[in-house]
Amino acid sequence: GESVGLHLPTLSVQEGDNSIINCAYSNSASDYFIWYKQESGKGPQFIIDIRSNMDKRQGQRVTVLLNKTVKHLSLQIAATQPGDSAVYFCAEISYNTDKLIFGTGTRLQVFP
Amino acid sequence: DSGVTQTPKHLITATGQRVTLRCSPRSGDLSVYWYQQSLDQGLQFLIQYYNGEERAKGNILERFSAQQFPDLHSELNLSSLELGDSALYFCASNLGANSPLHFGNGTRLTVT
Numbered sequence: 001g002e003s004v005g006l007h008l009p010t011l012s013v014q015e016g017d018n019s020i021i022n023c024a025y026s027n028s029a030s031d032y033f034i035w036y037k038q039e040s041g042k043g044p045q046f047i048i049d050i051r052s053n054m055d056k057r058q059g060q061r062v063t064v065l066l067n068k069t070v071k072h073l074s075l076q077i078a079a080t081q082p083g084d085s086a087v088y089f090c091a092e093i094s095y096n097t098d099k100l101i102f103g104t105g106t107r108l109q110v111f112p
Numbered sequence: 113d114s115g116v117t118q119t120p121k122h123l124i125t126a127t128g129q130r131v132t133l134r135c136s137p138r139s140g141d142l143s144v145y146w147y148q149q150s151l152d153q154g155l156q157f158l159i160q161y162y163n164g165e166e167r168a169k170g171n172i173l174e175r176f177s178a179q180q181f182p183d184l185h186s187e188l189n190l191s192s193l194e195l196g197d198s199a200l201y202f203c204a205s206n207l208g209a210n211s212p213l214h215f216g217n218g219t220r221l222t223v224t
Contacts, residue, residue, distance in 0.1 A: 034212055041217070099170060
């Protein structure tokens with residue numbers, strides 16, 4: 001079935017280091033991808049998105065990379081801060097389903 | 113604040129009962145989505161409505177139903193509740209196709 005999976009359930013990084021969260025997706029028809037951040041007790045918060053006609057997009061301290069050849073998505077967080085500690089989800093939409101499908105999530109822990 | 117409002121925040125009920133969860137989308141958004149999130153799990157897509165009509169369906173049980181009203185708010189009805197239905201239920205909204213979803217803070221349902 002359709003799936004968007006994350007390989008690492010927990011990622012621990014030191015404050016100030018860069019973080020990279022990876023995601024693999026299985027639906028080659030997917031053409032819109034979104035990264036969300038979820039803090040405890042809250043709903044997922046939009047971070048950044050990318051469309052399939054791009055391979056890189058930058059935001060404030062975050063960069064999303066898309067490799068359609070291997071169906072891989074990554075989120076890079078520069079100068080990781082304690083406030084970045086959360087669970088990060090990648091999600092995909094394909095035009096033919098109009099459904100946003102989430103991966104299982106990666107927990108990012110930032111230590112001093 | 114995402115602009116999406118969900119009520120109630122918490123709900124505790126017994127097996128076999130029926131509950132209704134309510135969602136008010138962001139002003140101007142026409143689509144409403146419902147997701148279920150079990151403990152330490154990803155978000156499972158349940159159903160989507162667009163401007164009052166069902167647009168897409170995910171892994172929604174037959175005991176569950178939803179609707180979107182003319183004022184665009186939505187309700188998710190869960191009946192014949194089982195212990196396994198205990199989860200966080202999130203509502204999200206967006207303007208339309210290929211725009212990011214914005215999530216509410218969820219309703220935590222506990223079935224005892």
